[in-house]
Amino acid sequence: MSNGVTLTAATRQNLLSLQDTASLTATTQNRLATGKKVSSALDNPVTFFTSQALDQRSGDLSSLLDGISNGVQAIQAANQGITSIQKLVDQAKSVANQAISTQITTNGTASTAFSANTTAATTINLFVNGTSTSATIPTSATIDQAITALNTAVGAGSFSKDSTGTKIVMNASSDVEFNTTTDQTNLGFAAGSGSTTAYGATTAVAQSADLTVSGVSARSSLASQYNSLLTQIDQLASDASFNGTNLIGGKGTNNNLTINFNAKGNSNLTVTATDATSNGLSLKAITGSSAAGTVGQGNFLLNKDINTTLNSLTTASNSLRSSSSTFGSALSVVQNRQDFTKNLINVLDTGSANLTNADLNAEAANSQALSTRQSLGISALSLANQAQQGILQLLR
Incomplete structure (x- = not known):
């Protein structure tokens, strides 16, 4: 218009x-x-x-950063847990070494003079640090012959005679127990009364009042300390979680952590969980008996059991070091991807802003x-x- x-x-x-x-x-x-x-x-x-x-x-990557950050913290929590558990394992080693260095002795003098059986040889059944052994005293043996037989069974220097030459003296570097009261009285020691001691499937009679055993209660106390440390290991492993993820709690394969690095989910890292509990580390609690084939039993009474426990602690330490190295490698990868994602977001935002x-x-x-x-x-x-x-x- x-x-x-x-x-x-x-x-x-x-x-x-x-x-x-x-x-x-x-x-x-x-x-x-x-x-x-x-x-x-x-x-x-x-x-x-x-x-x-x-x-x-950029927004998709920003939302992934929260998951990556949580993954970093979960790995760090697990690694911190392993570090603390390693300290507890080292402490348990110290307790076991203290137990093996605690000397067990049995000392005392028979209350009556030794008198050999004149009609037949006498077999004395003993337990030396829980191990069954026996000594055969010949018919009409002298006290010196009896001492020789006993030292052969228990260990050189474990038995001697008193100043009168009639009574047997025990100075054994071990816990020496008798199978029956007859075994005690045959050597002149007073018959024991009170609580018995279990060794596997057998039981030793109560110790004679003439004899004093030292070191056993100390080792038993150290065994209790060891068991307490295993409990602390389990509790610490259970507490080493972040946002519901526990990589060392030992509750099953569902604890594995998968961290996605892109929106499609085809770029990711799976961190495999490990069992850092005492059970996962193959550490067994010390019990009151020393059954055959049982590792680390008997309240640390037997040196061989303590050595077996020390070997298992060494294996546990090696396992923890390996797990720590694995988590450290995974943490390095995740942190690298976290930095990369942050920088890529900056590049994308800058490119968008330039347009x-x-x-x-x-x-x-x-x-x-x-x-x-x-x-x-x-x-x-x-x-x-x-x-x-x-x-x-x-x-x-």
């Missing part, structure tokens, strides 16, 4: 220039207000959707220039209308 007002060519040209300036001013003011040179698909479809894709990928963000310094300069251009356009439009203003003066 044509305009009913007749304008000169110069006026129309100046008007179009002012309209263009006003449009550019509006665009510049929008960029200054939003900070974006492309704020919608209408501004530049290709640039807008490319930037949007970059932002979406859509406006240069505010340039837009501010444009705004000033457009303001000046608008003023000039208005002045030019005024000059273009001066001819008509001259005609108006003639009409007046």
